[in-house]
Amino acid sequence: MRKIVSNTASRKLGLLRHLAASHSRFLASTPVLDLLSTMPSANPSAPALSLDTINPKVLKCEYAVRGEIVTLAQRLQQELLAKPGSHPFDEILYCNIGNPQSLSQPPITFFREVLALCDHPAILDKSETQGLFSADAIERAWQILDQIPGRATGAYSHSQGIKGLRDTIAAGIEARDGFPADPNDIFLTDGASPAVHMMMQLLIRSEKDGILCPIPQYPLYSASIALHGGTLVPYYLDEATGWGLEVSELKKQLDSAKSKGITVRALVVINPGNPTGQVLAEENQRGIVEFCKKECLVLLADEVYQENVYVPEKTFHSFKKISRSMGYGEKDISLVSFQSVSKGYHGECGKRGGYMEVTGFSPDVREQMYKVASVNLCSNISGQILASLVMCPPKVGDESYESYCAEKDGILTSLARRAKALEDAFNNLEGVSCNKAEGAMYLFPCIHLPQKAVKAAEALKTAPDAFYCHHLLNATGIVVVPGSGFGQVPGTWHFRCTILPQEDKIPAIVSRLTDFHKGFMDEFRD
Amino acid sequence: MRKIVSNTASRKLGLLRHLAASHSRFLASTPVLDLLSTMPSANPSAPALSLDTINPKVLKCEYAVRGEIVTLAQRLQQELLAKPGSHPFDEILYCNIGNPQSLSQPPITFFREVLALCDHPAILDKSETQGLFSADAIERAWQILDQIPGRATGAYSHSQGIKGLRDTIAAGIEARDGFPADPNDIFLTDGASPAVHMMMQLLIRSEKDGILCPIPQYPLYSASIALHGGTLVPYYLDEATGWGLEVSELKKQLDSAKSKGITVRALVVINPGNPTGQVLAEENQRGIVEFCKKECLVLLADEVYQENVYVPEKTFHSFKKISRSMGYGEKDISLVSFQSVSKGYHGECGKRGGYMEVTGFSPDVREQMYKVASVNLCSNISGQILASLVMCPPKVGDESYESYCAEKDGILTSLARRAKALEDAFNNLEGVSCNKAEGAMYLFPCIHLPQKAVKAAEALKTAPDAFYCHHLLNATGIVVVPGSGFGQVPGTWHFRCTILPQEDKIPAIVSRLTDFHKGFMDEFRD
Known part of the structure; x- marks a missing residue:
């Protein structure tokens, strides 16, 4: 497939490289390198972009919420798909990120109706549209x-x-x-x-x-x-x-x-x-x-x-x-x-x-x-x-108002219950203390890890909270983010867990989490 | 409305500032400033962010496509709205940016059908949906x-x-x-x-x-x-x-x-x-x-x-x-x-x-x-x-295929005709030469401006092509972008004009443009 290339300089350089390669087996390499360095072009074998030449600010940047632990979770998920039963859990539960709809939270109907109509305004004045969309969404x-x-x-x-x-x-x-x-x-x-x-x-x-x-x-x-x-x-x-x-x-x-x-x-x-x-x-x-x-x-x-x-x-x-x-x-x-x-x-x-x-x-x-x-x-x-x-949802009197309120309140009250259930569960674990989630979508429990676990983590050149989170993922399929990704008082260890799993799954999650934690503490107890 | 603030340091500073203000009427200001400078805080009157303290890379950045000329166009548009007849044109014609749908190009129906359905999947299995959307969009x-x-x-x-x-x-x-x-x-x-x-x-x-x-x-x-x-x-x-x-x-x-x-x-x-x-x-x-x-x-x-x-x-x-x-x-x-x-x-x-x-x-x-x-x-x-x-539009045999092809071909052949019409128009202007638009959405004619125009621009500290484009906008409502925003061989002048105006408007645009250009050249002829 390779077509003939008319660029003679490139061919010449290729020839010199070939010579350099064969010469270097017999001669000191310096003269050959000197010869090459007189060529006007750069070294064609060096990549155009490598970790040595990438913007060092990019290397410094870290983003734990989609870091190593998520990469591992994705791998486990593929393994489960390819070979069901290959892990001690059936599904990966992503509690690493505030992504409610990925955990089956449905969208607010009114919002989606309006978006759909704006995407395809041609249907706005069709009669069938009245049957499919609420009047205030159309308006x-x-x-x-x-x-x-x-x-x-x-x-x-x-x-x-x-x-x-x-x-x-x-x-x-x-x-x-x-x-x-x-x-x-x-x-x-x-x-x-x-x-x-x-x-x-x-x-x-x-x-x-x-x-x-x-x-x-x-x-x-x-x-x-x-x-x-x-x-x-x-x-x-x-x-x-x-x-x-x-x-x-x-x-x-x-x-x-x-x-x-x-x-x-x-x-x-x-x-x-x-x-x-x-x-x-x-x-x-x-x-x-x-x-x-x-x-x-x-x-x-x-x-x-x-x-x-x-x-x-x-x-x-x-x-x-x-x-x-x-x-x-x-x-x-x-x-x-x-x-x-x-x-x-x-x-x-x-x-x-x-x-x-x-x-x-x-x-x-x-x-x-x-x-x-x-x-x-x-x-x-x-x-x-x-x-x-x-910033301007349906108002009293709008056709969608009641269903909108029901959807909204249903989600928020459920989130409050889930937050409380998980908070209580964390506070029931040995060596774990967890502040209330007054708001947002997360709990950030503090885990007092046994010294043996800290040392085991250090031996693996891993932060102790990351070590805990990896064990948790491998044992239960639950993905949480190590506190070290968010920063914490040195010597303390945490993880972030969203309050977003479906409410009917919370008891099973709590039970998996509790069993895992007991086992972990037993394994690493000082 | 101002509530009492418990921060005593702040109140102290306020008091000192008050003192400073009254003292400075009578005393040399230095000791007061010295007194103030012993306070641990910065100068509260300095803005937290100013052109002196903004990231200089931001200042260096330029983006002509939405630059000064567009700001002027937006002002003229508001003036036209507030006072119809206040300018020698009825509407602003945005030829500054490749924004086809802003100039009435309709979207491709199939694409919008699919987007709307994905925005509101709840309607996918409703019977009315069959009447509103094509079968392949639903699929x-x-x-x-x-x-x-x-x-x-x-x-x-x-x-x-x-x-x-x-x-x-x-x-x-x-x-x-x-x-x-x-x-x-x-x-x-x-x-x-x-x-x-x-x-x-x-x-x-x-x-x-x-x-x-x-x-x-x-x-x-x-x-x-x-x-x-x-x-x-x-x-x-x-x-x-x-x-x-x-x-x-x-x-x-x-x-x-x-x-x-x-x-x-x-x-x-x-x-x-x-x-x-x-x-x-x-x-x-x-x-x-x-x-x-x-x-x-x-x-x-x-x-x-x-x-x-x-x-x-x-x-x-x-x-x-x-x-x-x-x-x-x-x-x-x-x-x-x-x-x-x-x-x-x-x-x-x-x-x-x-x-x-x-x-x-x-x-x-x-x-x-x-x-x-x-x-x-x-x-x-x-x-x-x-x-x-x-990257994967409707294919032969799909319900939407024919209408999709008709919409697509209609747009592309019209764009080709518009490109040719505008190219010809530019090449008919005195001192203007314009290469063919083989592709993309723009023409970039070269204008040989009279020395008198170049000098008039320099007197206003404006690039000569920007001077021309401002005159064009003020006279015709047509917005094009000066070549200096894109770079050009020093001493040459251009502007970029999209080929996107509606086809039935092109003759009027050409005529406005031609009239303006004649007048401009007459005014500034050396």
Whole structure:
């Protein structure tokens, strides 16, 4: 198949390499290498890209949620498929990632009706459509189409997203917070992750720029900071007080970073917490806002779990609401709030919808944000539409309202029960203590591992929590993520487990987990 | 509304600031500032992020396709809306961007049927659905759902995309090229842009790393290289030979870059060309492959216009097909092919679907690619589904086949006619010469501007082509992008104009354009 190539230089080099190869058996290699180095081209046997020549920031980046343990799980799954009965479990249970629909959570019907109609508007005025779709979904689809220039759902939108959808989202934020929201402050993005990357890209100039991040944290932050070449400045959440966030700790870590020559640019707060599940108290949030204002930090508020609060004594308050209620406006604090369609009761991870609301930045900085958003043209329109639906769901009187509420409440109350059942199960295990999941989708139990297990892990050059998680996976098919992927107080060990498995499977999971843990502790008891 | 804040340090600072403000009216300000500087916090009046403290790579990045001219167009559009008749035209005609559906190109029915059904699978087995959707769309939706684990279209997928869809895409590539394609080589992405960014992120370590890019180029490349802090190494396409790409020019620029201490990592080739519209000859492509192999460069092949070829004498050949037909395999050349659902006859820009096929990288580098892809979890599922449809459209015998062919051919033959009409119109203008658009969606005419116009532009500190484009927009409402946004031989001036306006509007556009051009030349004639 190889065609004749007219490039003589290449053929000449090939000949020289052939000569070099044969000469080197007999002669000192230096003259031959010298001869080769006079050739104008590079060494054709070196790969164009290798670990030696790859961007070292990429090598530094880690993302445990889809790390080694998930690769192992995928392998086990293939083995189960190829050879049923080859492992002591029938299925892999992915508790590594907040991916509700992968664990059979159904989508919200109204949202999907609207998306389908916007995808294929040609059916909107067909009579059969009335029988298939709810009246308010049809009406909403028309409204949305009218907000899209030329009703073109297949066109690139404005770089920040379709203006009419941003109007809807701003109205939803106003209704949530009781303070004004400006559609021009909304940047619609493919999930929250690209928004976080964009902020890191704007903020990080070199490794001398630091971002204050909670420990434990969601590894998107450590990954993004690594990819952009900055420094993660950790602040520790206090496990003893239910993963409390102390402003004194923020100050201590800020000063420590400053003393090392780090310019701290921003503070990341995840509320409700991931992986820790705590919901911040209003008073605590006020202290954080005051701290950011005083220290001139951009407050990066990850609020993607705003709908996921499971305890009656806690309520979600956005940082924008808190700062506005303190009387702080545009001039006082630079604030970015991240929201996603992937979480909440809807859990539409695959749709990759989300937005950030940016306030307190000068027009020239905003222009730079717009430019960076423009380089990728726009986020996907289905995700944009879904973000508007999430921020403006059916209302009292709409045909879908009751079924929507039933679906939503069914999911949220079930999540609360699952969180409690798993929390109790973890707290019943020897040497395990687990804080309540007040919100979000995770539990982050602390495991007091026996020294023998720690040593066995070290012998394998594995973190002890990763060692535990591997054993758990191999014995039960349950995939959880080692705490070392999120960060933890040195010498403590945790893992993150989602609360998402189907409710009727929870008893079996608890029983598998309990049996495994007993066996593990017996095996490694000091 | 301002609540009492318990943070005493903050209150103390407020008090000091108050003192400072009153003192400074009477005293030299230095001691007060000294007093303030002993406070542990930063200067609260400095913004947390400003142009002085923003990542300078962001400032360097430019993206003309959505640059200043588009901002002006949006303003004019708002003025027209607020005050009809306020400008000498009724509508803004966006010829700045390859966004077919924004200019009324309808989507392909079959594609949208499948997307709608996958968005709302609950209707798949309802009887009304048979009347609304074609039988093969229903069948395809079932097939796709069966390829998605748990039929969960709302779940995050594998980081590279749903395996079954990658199988379909790989089969489509095989059918196109006649050479094997591996689904594990496919990374599904939200349009082609994130894929390009990912490659730049992997390749660029510092400004000492260079990427060979055509001039003129699509500004995604210059923007991405700037954002990742690398160096764009230009190679010039030869306008006189229909934007010919000469390997001797590649070699010259490579050597020149090397002599300046730049390590050239990759070569970008856009085929069919953007903004230049040429379709490379097979022989030319072979020379490029040979060059990359010899010089150990990653070949980044932008092949998003592979369906957009308008002249019978040219055919699209993928670089993968070319390199395999030369007998080069995995070990010989590192090759990335970018594909998008935004272009072709379908033009589904808003869906943000696309993929890259990566071949010739070692497993450890591939692992790094997977990791970087994982940080953003996955691309949107609708875009993934659409990418599979584009690579595997209806076939002979399918219910939709005839209507699909009619829609596709209708669009492509119309685009060919529009390209020819606009090309002819440009060539009829005084001092304008325009190469044929053999493919893609653009014309890139060269305008020989009178010295008086060049001087008038310089007086306004504007590039002369931008000056021309601003005049054109203000006079006609037609938005085109100045050639300076794409790069051009110094001293020459161009603009990029899409071939996408509706066909029945072309005569009016040509007439507005011709009138404007005459007036402009008369005004500025030397």
